[in-house]
Amino acid sequence: MRVAVIGAGAAGCFCSVMLRRQCPDVIVDVYEAGSRPLAKVAVTGGGRCNLTNSFRAIRSLKEAYPRGEQVVRRAFCEFDHEALFRWFEAEGVPLVTQDDECVFPRSQDAMQIVETLTRAMSKAGVRLHTSQRIISVEQAADVTAPTGPSGACPGYVLRSQGGTFTADAVVVTTGGSPKVSGLSFLSPLNLIVEPPVPSLFSFNIAGTSPLMGLVVDPVTCGLVGTRMRSRGALLFTHWGMSGPAVLKLSSYAARHLAECAYRAQLMVSWLDEMGEDEVRSLILAMQSSQPSRQVGNTHPQQLPSRLWQYLIVRAGIREDQRWAEVGRKQINRLVATLTADVYDIEGQSRHKDEFVTCGGISLRNINPGTLECRTHPNLFFAGEVLDVDAITGGFNLQAAWSMGYVVAGQLRRLAAGGE
Numbered sequence: 262m263r264v265a266v267i268g269a270g271a272a273g274c275f276c277s278v279m280l281r282r283q284c285p286d287v288i289v290d291v292y293e294a295g296s297r298p299l300a301k302v303a304v305t306g307g308g309r310c311n312l313t314n315s316f317r318a319i320r321s322l323k324e325a326y327p328r329g330e331q332v333v334r335r336a337f338c339e340f341d342h343e344a345l346f347r348w349f350e351a352e353g354v355p356l357v358t359q360d361d362e363c364v365f366p367r368s369q370d371a372m373q374i375v376e377t378l379t380r381a382m383s384k385a386g387v388r389l390h391t392s393q394r395i396i397s398v399e400q401a402a403d404v405t406a407p408t409g410p411s412g413a414c415p416g417y418v419l420r421s422q423g424g425t426f427t428a429d430a431v432v433v434t435t436g437g438s439p440k441v442s443g444l445s446f447l448s449p450l451n452l453i454v455e456p457p458v459p460s461l462f463s464f465n466i467a468g469t470s471p472l473m474g475l476v477v478d479p480v481t482c483g484l485v486g487t488r489m490r491s492r493g494a495l496l497f498t499h500w501g502m503s504g505p506a507v508l509k510l511s512s513y514a515a516r517h518l519a520e521c522a523y524r525a526q527l528m529v530s531w532l533d534e535m536g537e538d539e540v541r542s543l544i545l546a547m548q549s550s551q552p553s554r555q556v557g558n559t560h561p562q563q564l565p566s567r568l569w570q571y572l573i574v575r576a577g578i579r580e581d582q583r584w585a586e587v588g589r590k591q592i593n594r595l596v597a598t599l600t601a602d603v604y605d606i607e608g609q610s611r612h613k614d615e616f617v618t619c620g621g622i623s624l625r626n627i628n629p630g631t632l633e634c635r636t637h638p639n640l641f642f643a644g645e646v647l648d649v650d651a652i653t654g655g656f657n658l659q660a661a662w663s664m665g666y667v668v669a670g671q672l673r674r675l676a677a678g679g680e
């Protein structure tokens with residue numbers, strides 16, 4: 262059996278290694294558009310490669326995977342983060358789990374992951390063809406005798422600028438495509454595509470630049486008029502707001518925000534999950550315990566003083582105003598500012614370290630347990646090319662490894678004549 266893998270990224274390389282190790286008789290050709298494999302993995306995690314997560318801080322998979330959670334759940338039954346951890350350590354790559362539950366190679370060098378996988382591919386006899394962008398994939402229509410070992414599928418014809426290739430089975434692992442045109446090589450197959458939009462971005466918000474560099478941890482934030490909420494550290498940037506809380510919210514709201522052209526209202530609760538009553542009691546206690554002190558000089562311990570000074574001004578209180586001079590209306594405004602502070606989002610900026618695509622090949626095209634296309638037998642998908650993506654923290658790569666593993670298992674069964 263001949264298998265063509267399109268895309269030498271995380272999912273494609275891992276799938277090809279697992280397949281060849283399990284089935285040395287299967288010929289595996291990996292076609293990569295770029296000049297080297299795993300180019301994106303090399304830059305992940307700021308060059309350190311956050312290859313997975315301990316999942317300990319995640320309450321439900323949906324929290325990590327806003328899209329594709331069901332597919333990921335099934336893939337994890339076969340190969341989860343613990344299996345991945347063991348796999349890399351067995352390959353001689355010691356891993357470390359940070360306090361924030363992100364997992365990195367102990368060397369803190371993404372190239373160790375790239376080299377380990379590249380070596381494993383070469384040792385397993387995977388045939389890697391770089392600088393081969395596949396421009397079309399078609400089901401071979403003119404084959405009279407079945408060529409696939411299952412005896413049912415006539416196989417596929419792949420075209421690149423440099424040539425035409427045939428395969429009994431195809432695995433598409435081309436990663437996220439920011440534009441629909443990036444998936445045009447699959448047009449002959451008439452698949453359903455979810456329009457791609459960016460995920461994991463910062464919010465452009467005017468007027469916050471004086472706070473640049475400030476981190477508030479944790480806050481809860483959400484989009485006004487929706488139920489989308491997230492929690493974590495918030496970072497003020499030159500253009501607005503970023504940090505885990507904002508990136509997570511951008512992931513949950515990726516499609517919604519694209520539909521409203523990145524114009525929306527962000528609501529921030531600066532004292533995390535403290536409710537209005539609790540915040541009011543805190544403020545009234547501060548007022549009664551130090552009536553003669555200036556408001557700008559006394560801040561709740563959870564908030565940096567620079568942010569407190571900014572927020573009291575937003576609430577209409579002067580920094581030099583004494584607590585005794587603060588009236589009821591001002592207290593009300595301060596409580597509202599601390600618990601539900603609203604900012605206009607005026608656009609988005611891509612995070613320098615990580616961004617992913619929401620959308621891609623619709624999950625309606627595939628069987629979620631096998632990742633095989635429902636309409637085209639022996640055609641599989643794995644990784645970000647599917648409408649599967651996650652928040653930051655190693656979850657995106659974990660999905661790619663796990664799906665690559667599942668497809669390798671399916672191909673092994675196919676090569677064995679179906680089990």
Ligand SMILES: Cc1cc2nc3c(=O)[nH]c(=O)nc-3n(C[C@H](O)[C@H](O)[C@H](O)COP(=O)(O)OP(=O)(O)OC[C@H]3O[C@@H](n4cnc5c(N)ncnc54)[C@H](O)[C@@H]3O)c2cc1C
Nearest residue numbers: 268270271272294305306311395435436644645655657658
């Ligand atoms: C800067 C950055 C940092 C990131 N950091 C992290 C991180 O630390 N942790 C994490 O979990 N996730 C991270 N991500 C996300 C993660 O890298 C991706 O989700 C993951 O790489 C997806 O794996 P994949 O195999 O599906 O696709 P990719 O790794 O993107 O691989 C797809 C491959 O297919 C090739 N290809 C595309 N089209 C064709 C074609 N027509 N013919 C042939 N080849 C083709 C591409 O050249 C590419 O090599 C980061 C993303 C970015 C952009």
